[in-house]
Amino acid sequence: MQQGSFDSGILNFTSWVGNQLLVVLAGLIIAAGIYQYSKGRDADRFFYGGLASLLTSGFLRLAETMTQQASGANQYWTALLTLTNFVCNVVLPTFAGIEVVKLILGVGGVFERLNIGDDWLRHLVAAVMSLMVSGNSAAI
Secondary structure: OOOOOHHHHHHHHHHHHHHHHHHHHHHHHHHHHHHHHHOOOOOHHHHHHHHHHHHHHHHHHHHHHHHOOOOOOHHHHHHHHHHHHHHHHHHHHHHHHHHHHHHHHHHOOHHHHOOOOOOHHHHHHHHHHHHHHHHHHOOO
């Protein structure tokens, strides 16, 4: 048995939980949600649980990356820069994609039975603004 430090053991354990366990757990929770949905039961909590597992996995990966990049006073600046990169290059393009899908469905008339009024312009503006911020953050 090899000797190691407590810090590296915690880092390896966190990496295992975030990279393997939570991703597999998210898949199982989403599969259970699909099964519940197919039976006509309420499946929202399963989908939210799967999303929470994936988000926790992503945030653990983000924390792992942020702690390994720099040391000292520069570590805080690097952490903020990495967080900004993550939000602008991962979260905002995903949000923009969702807004484009809502835009297409809204123009196609899917939401006319659900909402009163046209929301397609709001979805277009939100998608464009998200992509503009994402594109500008690449220069940082």
